Amino acid sequence: MLITAFAAGVATPVFAAPADNETVTAQGEPIQAGVFTSRWGRLFSGNKDKFSGALSFSSGLKEQWLTIPNGSESAQQKKKINQLLNLSLQYSPYSFWFANVTLRAPITDFDKYTTDFRYSFGYDDWHPNTFSLVYSNYGDNHLFPSGNSRFTYFEQGAFTFAYKFSLPKSLEKHLLINKGDALTCQVGVSWVPRYYSLADNDLRSNKQVGLGGCGYTFKQHFFIRATAFWYPHSDQQQPWNGDYSYSFGYAGYTPGSFSVQYSNYSGTRFPGRSSATAKFREGTISLIWFLPF
Incomplete structure (x- = not known):
């Protein structure tokens, strides 16, 4: 996946009749921007192409302390805005099965980093009233690891099982603003076999997270999403694990189109x-x- 930082919601939309100039599926359903299974979301939701690709630039809004490698076994702290260039590629061999990988590189101090990557795979149907099962890993994955580091730490990725559903028509008709708008929600659970605990300064086992949220798509392309997270074992929530996530922006669908978002x-x-x-x-x-291919 190309952009991380969004999450899934909870609802199966009742689709209003789309206008003539709106993007629709072969079944006449308006495509929804940002229908996600994992906590961070899927970039290519609604894309039926077997091969898909995207290039993105992401930037923070303020300076923060970052760790910059200055040797094979050493690093220094530097305060700057974190800016990344990302290349995401996805392969969907059949139906809604997929595998996707994102290569990430910093805009500055490029020569001091080894390229890292994030990846996910599984089954993720973006239609309402469907189940999804996705594995995602956004941890310390490097194409060329140094020292005793590993290529990837598979056991530190997350398995997410979720269900998308629609709100009752009697309720949804009062929430949709325009014809072709969509309100989609989702509930799910994530399980991480091994995770880092800051309090223990060590790895711990069996992290569990519940999630639930909704996404609204306006005029087929503009969207806003919000997801809340619940930790059955409160000590498993780390300082960087949010109580909720949110994002909004404009999403394109076709090859050659652009999207912009805040998350x-x-x-x-x-x-x-x-x-x-x-x-x-x-x-x-x-x-x-x-990417236009």
């Missing part, structure tokens, strides 16, 4: 809770170009 997902806290680390300026702006 915020790390360290968010509900009102009344302490240790919040993610204010609006700590979110990320992303510009995405769907």
